[in-house]
Amino acid sequence: MKTKTALNPTIFVIFGGTGDLNKRKLAPALYNLFMEGYMPEKFAIIGTGRTEFTDESYKTALEEAVNEFSRSGKVKKDKWDDFGNTIHYCPTDFAQPKTFENLKAAVEKYQKEYGAGTQVIFYLAVAPNFFPIIAECLQKYKLTQDEDNSRIVIEKPFGHDLESAKELNTLLSTIFTEKQIYRIDHYLGKETVQNMMAFRFANSLFEPLWNRSYIDHVQISVTEQLGVGDRGGYYEGSGALRDMIQNHLLQLLCLVGMEAPINFDADEIRNRKVEVLKAMRPFSSEDIRFSTVRGQYSKGWVEGKEVPGYRQEKGVDAHSNTETFAAVKFHIDNWRWQGIPFYLRTGKRLNQTSSLITIQFRDVPHQIFSAGVTENWQQNRLVISIQPEMSIRMQVQAKRPGLDMVLNPVDMVFDYKGTYEGDTPEAYETLLLDAMMGDQTLFMRGDQVEAAWELVMPILNTWESKKSINFPNYPADSWGPEEAEALIARDGFHWFNLPLKNKD
Structure with a gap:
């Protein structure tokens, strides 16, 4: 049951951070949760993608998205400044797994700053063919080992048919426990x-x-x-x-x-x-x-x-x-x-x-x-x-x-x-x-x-x-x-x- 209780420090890693889903839904949702006092006291949002952004240019892009798509209307400048300070960008190319080293360094920086119990949520707002690649890279760079504090959120479609759904479930089960896997259906x-x-x-x-x-x-x-x-x-x-x-x-x-x-x-x-x-x-x-x-x-x-x-x-x-x-x-x-x-x-x-x-x-x-x-x-x-x-x-x-x-x-x-x-x-x-x-x-x-x-x-x-x-x-x-x-x-x-x- 949802109440305004204290949450553990949280790091949101959004794969597909420059995509439509993040602009239209995820960024506005996180901002509205922040505005209404539901976000943890300590949190960070790390957007990933192949597009070249600085932290500042990425914040500006998300501010424009929130202004356009948030149910609460345009951002309140002082609140956005506080929220924007939590937003960072990490270029990540799935075709070059070494770029995950930069992502790991960014995550570990916040884990060290926030202390024990910091949870990391990896949100896959990308095309389904990238699901296995990202999951395997997260395992390779040891970003999923803490079962209690690391989670993966996967958008639909989960598989193209029964066989592919079973294959994806089998792969994920070798990397995550079921309690770490969040298959999302926004309905x-x-x-x-x-x-x-x-x-x-x-x-x-x-x-x-x-x-x-x-x-x-x-x-x-x-x-x-x-x-x-x-x-x-x-x-x-x-x-x-x-x-x-x-x-x-x-x-x-x-x-x-x-x-x-x-x-x-x-x-x-x-x-x-x-x-x-x-x-x-x-x-x-x-x-x-x-x-x-x-x-x-x-x-x-x-x-x-x-x-x-x-x-x-x-x-x-x-x-x-x-x-x-x-x-x-x-x-x-x-x-x-x-x-x-x-x-x-x-x-x-x-x-x-x-x-x-x-x-x-x-x-x-x-x-x-x-x-x-x-x-x-x-x-x-x-x-x-x-x-x-x-x-x-x-x-x-x-x-x-x-x-x-x-x-x-x-x-x-x-x-x-x-x-x-x-x-x-x-x-x-x-x-x-x-x-x-x-x-x-x-x-x-x-x-x-x-x-x-x-x-x-x-x-x-x-x-x-x-x-x-x-x-x-x-x-x-x-x-x-x-x-x-x-x-x-x-x-x-x-x-x-x-x-x-x-x-x-």
Whole structure:
């Protein structure tokens, strides 16, 4: 649990310190933690990269980044001066491992200055092909020997498939213990996602209903209005299933589907998540045919502007077989969820940007109201909105004011902005603080990553071996291919989209 407790002196080493992730997320997150009093009394930030910077020019670059991307706005000059004094730059070229000697000297300088118990966090904000190289160099230069005070944080994607994920896990396990490895999924740091744990297990109201007897089905949708932009080259080797469902959406599914943990211990919670993945029904060829849908966007119009199709994006093959949309029906074969479908959907260039978890409850067992009274009848739904708004709403039926008995669906809403004052911390603030505290609750364990890959590999292999003959199959600013509607309609349901204030 996070409180403003004293933390051990900490050295942050950011590989990829000149990259986009550090500029947009990591540096602003560390600055905001500093501003709110969560950073250790003694800390240093060492950025690495091949670009030539002095300490001063690097500080200036990060100040500009924080001014542009921090949720708290432009820096306060006196505070930035204090924060900036902790920032240093160490040129490091992975192709020339000897440059790690300079990095080791910089780390040891601070360890000597800060004293015993100084922890070192190595953050890999780099392309995945550099993960093994950096890990091996850290071992070679003996920067990871202190198991209690050295940690490595690894961004997704963790592997390209099951085999590569296992290879990376095996390599890391020869250098680090599992308690030193922090596999980060920023979705798990989002405030509403964290609130799922509190919502489910801190209230007696919902847990008795959280099972197949009362829940009809579950939907998890992460939709994006944007296309791939400048990431076409990366996306060609990824696709929607790898990029979103294998990690983000399956993690959300685990939070919905997991059994109650005995306590809030990190491994206890992660054990429950792994149990969900292990209980999920494997995909046969028949399942892939009828329970999965893939799509690719064509050109169209978004907010009055013409946008290109995926195959016209920079870095994309003109005959690409990569999916930009994926919808999959999963089943959890255990006592709690047997027979209840979990529908996961994600895509780019869709009608709106939103992340929703929708729990639809079963209908009332006996309808006492006439058809005229219930013309707007809707089953009860619990809707957890992760973005762009953060809210949890319970949709119930209520009588409309007036002399006649007419029922309308109404929302009982917990809205973060309306309930709490101040800014909500960014996901990376939460996760970086957890890494400093040694709390792995919101980070993935090795067996959890492998279980997720094992589940989706049959779909990936089938899609990659069989070229889609109807790509592109949905226009920009739509809700995806028609087959996705058919997927859920066959079971008598429809995709739920939360009306947003900025949409007509």
